[in-house]
Amino acid sequence: xTTTVVIGGGITGLSTLYYLQKELNRHQQDMELVLIEExxxxxxxxxxxxxxxxxxxxxxxxxxxxxxxxxxxLEELQLTDQVxxxxxxxxxxxxxxGLKRIPDxxxxxxxxxxxxxxxxELVSAEGKVEALKDYYTPNETFTKDDSLGEFLEAFLGKEIxxxxxxxxxxxxxxxxxxxxxxASTFPxxxxxxxxxxxxxxxxxxxxxxxxxxxxxxxxxxxDGVFVLIDALERTVIQxxxxxxxxxxxxxxxxxxxxYGITLANxxxxxxxxxxxxxxxxxxxxLLQDPLLNEDFxxxxxxxxxxxxxxxxxxxxxxxxxxxxxxxxxGTQLKCDACTWTSRKWEHTSENKRLLMRLFYKSSNPxxxxxxxxxxxxxxxxxMEDISQSLGIKAEPxxxxxxxxxxxxxxxxxxxxxxxxxxxxxxxxxxxNVMLAGCSYYGVGIPDCIANGEKTxxxxxxxxxx
Numbered sequence: 001x002t003t004t005v006v007i008g009g010g011i012t013g014l015s016t017l018y019y020l021q022k023e024l025n026r027h028q029q030d031m032e033l034v035l036i037e038e039x040x041x042x043x044x045x046x047x048x049x050x051x052x053x054x055x056x057x058x059x060x061x062x063x064x065x066x067x068x069x070x071x072x073x074l075e076e077l078q079l080t081d082q083v084x085x086x087x088x089x090x091x092x093x094x095x096x097x098g099l100k101r102i103p104d105x106x107x108x109x110x111x112x113x114x115x116x117x118x119x120x121e122l123v124s125a126e127g128k129v130e131a132l133k134d135y136y137t138p139n140e141t142f143t144k145d146d147s148l149g150e151f152l153e154a155f156l157g158k159e160i161x162x163x164x165x166x167x168x169x170x171x172x173x174x175x176x177x178x179x180x181x182x183a184s185t186f187p188x189x190x191x192x193x194x195x196x197x198x199x200x201x202x203x204x205x206x207x208x209x210x211x212x213x214x215x216x217x218x219x220x221x222x223d224g225v226f227v228l229i230d231a232l233e234r235t236v237i238q239x240x241x242x243x244x245x246x247x248x249x250x251x252x253x254x255x256x257x258x259y260g261i262t263l264a265n266x267x268x269x270x271x272x273x274x275x276x277x278x279x280x281x282x283x284x285x286l287l288q289d290p291l292l293n294e295d296f297x298x299x300x301x302x303x304x305x306x307x308x309x310x311x312x313x314x315x316x317x318x319x320x321x322x323x324x325x326x327x328x329x330g331t332q333l334k335c336d337a338c339t340w341t342s343r344k345w346e347h348t349s350e351n352k353r354l355l356m357r358l359f360y361k362s363s364n365p366x367x368x369x370x371x372x373x374x375x376x377x378x379x380x381x382x383m384e385d386i387s388q389s390l391g392i393k394a395e396p397x398x399x400x401x402x403x404x405x406x407x408x409x410x411x412x413x414x415x416x417x418x419x420x421x422x423x424x425x426x427x428x429x430x431x432n433v434m435l436a437g438c439s440y441y442g443v444g445i446p447d448c449i450a451n452g453e454k455t456x457x458x459x460x461x462x463x464x465x
Contacts (some may be wrong), residue, residue: 307357
């Protein structure tokens with residue numbers, strides 16, 4: 001029987017197995033399916049911690065609701081009755097002048113209307129006038145492979161990009177705007193500019209797509225995002241997949257027919273198809289091929305420290321009505337961003353007590369110091385940031401610190417080119433061994449699910465030949 005082995009039990013790996021089973025059933029085909037995960041639990045960067053009355057997401061905390069590929073999956077997994085939405089979409093940027101509201105009618109800080117641009121507290125009158133050139137300056141040079149930062153500044157001006165847009169986008173992608181390509185982030189912005197003559201005008205024309213659900217832009221679950229991982233794991237096991245947990249794959253080698261996979265426990269598996277749903281560095285170690293190392297070494301990663309602080313203070317005592325803030329450059333705060341979790345996600349605090357989450361990225365000038373600190377020391381850093389930004393000086397009743405070191409993908413300008421090079425070389429050297437996951441094809445949960453579905457379809461297509 002044909003065998004597919006998926007290495008890496010994050011959301012992409014599980015989605016690949018799930019959609020493989022669907023496609024096999026549709027074509028009335030059989031295949032042996034195996035998943036290998038070195039950790040004791042599946043989910044990768046999705047992990048939910050229940051700490052007393054508080055629900056804390058140490059990795060991804062939600063799913064973007066406008067991504068249409070997720071809803072059918074949730075329905076199939078019978079999770080729709082557990083879905084919850086963010087309570088409000090108001091966000092701030094913390095500046096040297098304090099908290100300033102990001103205009104409501106904006107997408108990643110980009111205004112969708114002249115009214116939204118005019119009402120911004122983050123941009124001067126001169127900066128607003130400069131942004132208007134977007135409406136009358138045509139795109140004659142930019143392609144999808146160009147810098148996102150240069151593209152936005154060319155048509156919207158430096159001030160609004162630096163003060164309002166860059167902090168928001170940098171909060172989503174681990175990288176500076178000028179190091180990110182349009183293709184790997186927001187290709188539709190280029191399409192809107194070319195089709196409508198204006199980035200802001202194009203977004204306005206598609207306003208329903210981005211703001212149609214009002215403030216309900218993100219989806220989670222009553223018991224946390226890990227519910228999705230549990231449901232996928234349960235489903236693929238029920239339909240016959242075999243899952244190894246707590247054991248790593250140490251080597252992948254080409255055989256006369258198919259591939260051999262050596263596990264850390266000494267067991268050896270044979271496979272016709274292999275999906276490497278791991279970080280690029282792990283795929284490199286598995287393949288141990290000098291012809292691929294140069295490309296793998298150019299897949300960059302960054303790091304992140306997440307600090308949750310829970311307080312014996314009612315959430316309603318928070319002095320602002322919103323979901324949190326992103327920190328602008330040049331302030332005294334050390335955090336890069338702060339989510340007011342109990343305000344954004346009501347299900348995370350059963351008794352409506354205040355729960356905050358702070359983020360410290362590897363681009364932070366203090367990161368090298370922070371990564372060496374103990375959890376207690378990082379708790380004190382977080383407390384100081386909360387005190388300075390919000391005036392809350394109370395001692396937290398609970399704290400959860402997570403360090404994601406060197407495993408956050410960073411899509412730089414050559415990322416797409418490197419991925420295409422790897423695909424070409426892998427096709428020649430290791431046919432039917434496929435790369436998958438956030439190291440290559442998108443960082444959000446919907447992107448990972450879509451990549452898993454696409455990978456599954458490709459495997460069945462090749463099997464049916």
